[in-house]
Amino acid sequence: DTGVSQDPRHKITKRGQNVTFRCDPISEHNRLYWYRQTLGQGPEFLTYFQNEAQLEKSRLLSDRFSAERPKGSFSTLEIQRTEQGDSAMYLCASSPQILDREYGNTIYFGEGSWLTVV
Amino acid sequence: KQEVTQIPAALSVPEGENLVLNCSFTDSAIYNLQWFRQDPGKGLTSLLLIQSSQREQTSGRLNASLDKSSGRSTLYIAASQPGDSATYLCASLMDTGRRALTFGSGTRLQVQP
Numbered sequence: 263d264t265g266v267s268q269d270p271r272h273k274i275t276k277r278g279q280n281v282t283f284r285c286d287p288i289s290e291h292n293r294l295y296w297y298r299q300t301l302g303q304g305p306e307f308l309t310y311f312q313n314e315a316q317l318e319k320s321r322l323l324s325d326r327f328s329a330e331r332p333k334g335s336f337s338t339l340e341i342q343r344t345e346q347g348d349s350a351m352y353l354c355a356s357s358p359q360i361l362d363r364e365y366g367n368t369i370y371f372g373e374g375s376w377l378t379v380v
Numbered sequence: 381k382q383e384v385t386q387i388p389a390a391l392s393v394p395e396g397e398n399l400v401l402n403c404s405f406t407d408s409a410i411y412n413l414q415w416f417r418q419d420p421g422k423g424l425t426s427l428l429l430i431q432s433s434q435r436e437q438t439s440g441r442l443n444a445s446l447d448k449s450s451g452r453s454t455l456y457i458a459a460s461q462p463g464d465s466a467t468y469l470c471a472s473l474m475d476t477g478r479r480a481l482t483f484g485s486g487t488r489l490q491v492q493p
Contacts, residue, residue: 266423293479304384304469304483305424318479353423369414369481371423 264288266372268354274378275344282340283375287356294337295369296329297353298322305353311337312359344379351376382407384472386484393460394492401455401487403470408448411475415444415455418467418486427468428455432475460491 267286275281287294292313297305308327310318313334323329326344331337341348351374383406393399403413412431416424428437428444430453436445443456453470467488471481 295479297481302485304471304485305481306483307480310479320480355424368426368429370426371416373423374421376421 268372285354291356295355382482384484390488392490403453411473416469
């Protein structure tokens with residue numbers, strides 16, 4: 263179990279550029295989540311995949327944001343035409359799909375990808 | 381819409397003290413409530429998960445309780461240590477089938493040696 267892996271860990275980009283983050287979940291976890299966290303705040307939900315299907319999207323996920331999980335394994339989060347307000351840490355998490363009512367929904371987070379838009 | 385509040389926002393205590401962190405939520409129709417730890421610049425580590433049908437969970441020096449009807453959860457840390465210094469976040473999962481966690485803003489804990 264190597265944990266949830268995110269890449270890159272840090273990204274500085276100029277306003278208007280596109281950026282892409284990658285997340286490799288824990289193997290055999292079919293649920294994958296993206297959250298965004300700004301300084302001093304708790305994470306905010308962005309989107310959720312079960313296998314390759316994107317089942318939930320937050321209203322925070324504007325049309326400049328797109329997330330994919332093409333083969334039900336790794337996922338990418340792309341931000342187009344970045345704005346300074348996009349500066350945040352983008353967290354990926356995964357969890358196994360097991361009987362929730364017996365085992366709950368323990369979720370495992372990666373170390374996050376820091377984005378700074380200048 | 382669920383709102384989660386954590387009080388206090390920051391806390392500094394001397395080593396060895398027992399302490400309580402508070403979490404309140406506005407909508408009691410939760411599926412479970414989780415407590416996480418976050419070290420500066422790092423991701424989150426799940427500490428305890430309490431199902432809606434449970435009253436408390438314990439792990440080592442940590443004990444989390446849940447009072448769903450009053451919309452409250454507490455995290456009790458016994459005999460605090462400098463290594464406990466971190467931000468502690470609580471998050472609720474609603475009993476709607478949706479998978480989104482709603483987080484509080486966290487309590488930043490500093491344990492002085």
